[in-house]
Amino acid sequence: MEEGIGTLLRTGVLLSAAIVFLGGALYLARHGESPTDYRVFRGEPSELRQIRGIVHEAISLRGRGIIQLGLLLLIATPVARVIFSIFGFAAEKDYLYVGFASVVLVILVCGLLGSS
């Protein structure tokens, strides 16, 4: 199970970093000259706050949308690790830890979905 978790985490991080890098390059090429201002908090526009909107923005090849898709994948990586652990513990017949990992998964899903 250790091998699998290690590979899963590494792949998730590298893939998301690559997507963020690509989106960033596109964003800088198009908006590099614009002024920045992060002093005042406005919050992100609604299409960059939800999964559906982000996927739509990324498919339209908007730099910020692609970056956000990469970040979404990054957030999903530890969640995938927990799901993988449930199967790993089940294969080891360690049902106590199948239970613990499932509890963590429920909390994660509540945190991810309950807020939107």
Next chain:
Amino acid sequence: MNVLEFTALVWLGSVIAGFLGSLTGLGGGVVLVPLLTLFFKVDIRYAVGASLVSVIATSSGAAAAYVKEGISNIRIGMFLEIATTLGAVLGAFLAVRISTGTIAIVFGAVLLYSAYVAGQPRTKDPLDDVPDPLATRLRLNGSFPTPEGMRHYCVRRVPAGFSLMFGAGALSGLLGIGSGAVKVLAMDQAMRIPFKVSTTTSNFMIGVTAAASAGVYLSRGYIDPGLSMPVMLGVLTGSFLGSRMLFKAETKSLRLVFSAIILLLGAQMLYKGMAGKI
């Protein structure tokens, strides 16, 4: 400053933060948020969102290596993640409801505490091997590879460690950091887990903990792609370089320098928070 210059400078700052964070074991998050708010004048909510994302990246990247080497204890991690994720969801819900000044004050206090932890010499690994009944029932005891072969260890005071981890998770969700300093308190001091195992296992847990609060941050619009991009890529680069240097650098003097920096940043965050300037 235009987007290109801003991105380049934030990237450079994040590389340094990630580098120092990985060398000292405190993580890049603790210096990132003060760096962004105090020097780049970024609103603390954007800073916390970007930091949270970078924390997931570095912890998952480092955890991948440690897990394969068999140092992290996956059962301890999985069990304590129940506490940290619950705490993280609570922390994130608090973060979107309290004032930015209060967040800055809490952040300042955590920085001062982290400076104290970083300045302390490492606690000696416990040598006593008397099993604790609860830890045994939860199958938390384990062993890890050392130059002298596998070493067995027993975990203590599970309830105390579990409660402290809930607090660590709440701070992580509130401030967008890995809260390594609190985890050290829980795992090293309370549960008496050997240093190498506790640091790597805590690293393993940080990603899941941060993911629990990331949903709240994303839906509230705290995660800005333009800011998170250089921060995430920079911290990832810096911590990778740091982990390569870990065995060559003189860490004792470095820890002292780093704790002095954190102390200064902490004092400034406290001041700005109290003066209502954040």
